[in-house]
Amino acid sequence: MMTDEIAAQLVGWGRVVEIETRGRNSGRPVAVAAGYVEDADGSLLVAAGSPDADWARNLEADSRCRVTLGKAAWDAVAESIEGPAAAAAVAALILRYGTPAEGLGRGPVFRLRRSGAELP
Numbered sequence: 001m002m003t004d005e006i007a008a009q010l011v012g013w014g015r016v017v018e019i020e021t022r023g024r025n026s027g028r029p030v031a032v033a034a035g036y037v038e039d040a041d042g043s044l045l046v047a048a049g050s051p052d053a054d055w056a057r058n059l060e061a062d063s064r065c066r067v068t069l070g071k072a073a074w075d076a077v078a079e080s081i082e083g084p085a086a087a088a089a090v091a092a093l094i095l096r097y098g099t100p101a102e103g104l105g106r107g108p109v110f111r112l113r114r115s116g117a118e119l120p
Contacts (some may be wrong), residue, residue: 022062030055
Protein backbone atom coordinates (compact mmCIF):
# COMPACT_ATOMS: atom_id res chain seq x y z
CA MET A 1 0.00 0.00 0.00
CA MET A 2 1.31 3.42 -0.98
CA THR A 3 2.44 5.71 1.82
CA ASP A 4 2.99 8.70 -0.49
CA GLU A 5 -0.35 10.55 -0.72
CA ILE A 6 0.39 12.19 -4.08
CA ALA A 7 1.53 8.91 -5.63
CA ALA A 8 -1.62 7.21 -4.30
CA GLN A 9 -3.76 9.89 -5.97
CA LEU A 10 -1.92 9.46 -9.27
CA VAL A 11 -2.47 5.70 -9.08
CA GLY A 12 -6.17 6.27 -8.34
CA TRP A 13 -6.46 8.54 -11.37
CA GLY A 14 -4.73 5.95 -13.56
CA ARG A 15 -1.83 8.28 -14.33
CA VAL A 16 0.77 5.88 -12.85
CA VAL A 17 0.69 2.27 -11.73
CA GLU A 18 1.42 0.91 -8.25
CA ILE A 19 3.69 -2.12 -8.26
CA GLU A 20 3.88 -4.11 -5.04
CA THR A 21 6.86 -6.42 -4.79
CA ARG A 22 8.39 -8.47 -2.01
CA GLY A 23 11.62 -7.12 -0.59
CA ARG A 24 14.40 -9.42 -1.82
CA ASN A 25 16.08 -9.25 1.61
CA SER A 26 13.23 -8.44 4.01
CA GLY A 27 10.44 -10.44 2.37
CA ARG A 28 8.06 -7.59 3.27
CA PRO A 29 5.66 -6.05 0.76
CA VAL A 30 7.03 -2.88 -0.85
CA ALA A 31 4.92 -0.61 -3.07
CA VAL A 32 6.15 1.96 -5.57
CA ALA A 33 4.48 4.18 -8.14
CA ALA A 34 5.85 3.97 -11.68
CA GLY A 35 5.01 5.40 -15.05
CA TYR A 36 3.67 2.88 -17.53
CA VAL A 37 2.49 2.40 -21.07
CA GLU A 38 -0.04 -0.21 -22.08
CA ASP A 39 1.11 -2.58 -24.81
CA ALA A 40 -1.18 -3.87 -27.56
CA ASP A 41 -1.61 -7.20 -25.71
CA GLY A 42 -2.84 -5.42 -22.54
CA SER A 43 0.38 -5.87 -20.58
CA LEU A 44 1.98 -2.85 -18.92
CA LEU A 45 5.51 -1.73 -19.73
CA VAL A 46 7.56 -0.09 -16.96
CA ALA A 47 11.21 0.93 -16.66
CA ALA A 48 13.58 1.81 -13.85
CA GLY A 49 15.79 4.88 -14.02
CA SER A 50 18.68 3.07 -12.34
CA PRO A 51 20.05 -0.47 -12.33
CA ASP A 52 20.01 -0.21 -8.52
CA ALA A 53 16.31 0.70 -8.20
CA ASP A 54 15.11 -1.50 -5.34
CA TRP A 55 11.73 -2.27 -6.91
CA ALA A 56 13.43 -3.45 -10.10
CA ARG A 57 15.93 -5.57 -8.19
CA ASN A 58 13.03 -7.06 -6.23
CA LEU A 59 11.34 -8.05 -9.51
CA GLU A 60 14.57 -9.58 -10.76
CA ALA A 61 14.71 -11.71 -7.59
CA ASP A 62 10.99 -12.64 -7.66
CA SER A 63 8.94 -11.77 -10.74
CA ARG A 64 5.60 -12.00 -8.94
CA CYS A 65 3.97 -8.69 -8.13
CA ARG A 66 0.67 -6.98 -7.45
CA VAL A 67 -0.45 -4.17 -9.75
CA THR A 68 -2.96 -1.43 -8.98
CA LEU A 69 -4.22 0.96 -11.63
CA GLY A 70 -7.17 3.19 -10.89
CA LYS A 71 -9.67 1.06 -8.96
CA ALA A 72 -8.46 -2.23 -10.45
CA ALA A 73 -5.84 -4.51 -8.87
CA TRP A 74 -4.44 -7.81 -10.07
CA ASP A 75 -1.56 -10.23 -9.66
CA ALA A 76 1.07 -10.05 -12.36
CA VAL A 77 4.36 -11.54 -13.45
CA ALA A 78 7.20 -9.25 -14.50
CA GLU A 79 9.15 -10.30 -17.58
CA SER A 80 12.45 -8.57 -18.25
CA ILE A 81 12.70 -7.15 -21.75
CA GLU A 82 15.86 -6.07 -23.53
CA GLY A 83 17.15 -4.84 -26.86
CA PRO A 84 14.84 -3.11 -29.36
CA ALA A 85 11.70 -3.96 -27.35
CA ALA A 86 13.15 -2.30 -24.25
CA ALA A 87 14.26 0.75 -26.26
CA ALA A 88 10.76 1.07 -27.72
CA ALA A 89 9.21 0.86 -24.25
CA VAL A 90 11.55 3.55 -22.90
CA ALA A 91 10.80 5.81 -25.89
CA ALA A 92 7.05 5.37 -25.33
CA LEU A 93 7.45 6.22 -21.63
CA ILE A 94 9.43 9.37 -22.45
CA LEU A 95 6.79 10.43 -24.97
CA ARG A 96 4.03 9.86 -22.42
CA TYR A 97 5.67 11.47 -19.40
CA GLY A 98 8.05 14.02 -20.93
CA THR A 99 11.45 15.25 -19.87
CA PRO A 100 11.54 13.83 -16.30
CA ALA A 101 11.32 10.36 -17.81
CA GLU A 102 14.54 10.83 -19.78
CA GLY A 103 16.52 9.07 -17.03
CA LEU A 104 14.75 5.86 -18.00
CA GLY A 105 16.69 3.23 -19.83
CA ARG A 106 19.52 3.13 -17.34
CA GLY A 107 17.76 0.40 -15.39
CA PRO A 108 15.76 -2.72 -16.20
CA VAL A 109 12.61 -2.66 -18.33
CA PHE A 110 9.72 -5.00 -17.58
CA ARG A 111 6.49 -6.23 -19.12
CA LEU A 112 3.86 -6.81 -16.42
CA ARG A 113 1.48 -9.59 -17.48
CA ARG A 114 -1.68 -10.47 -15.59
CA SER A 115 -1.42 -13.78 -13.77
CA GLY A 116 -4.71 -13.84 -11.88
CA ALA A 117 -8.24 -12.54 -11.84
CA GLU A 118 -8.84 -8.83 -11.47
CA LEU A 119 -10.20 -7.78 -8.10
CA PRO A 120 -13.20 -5.49 -7.80
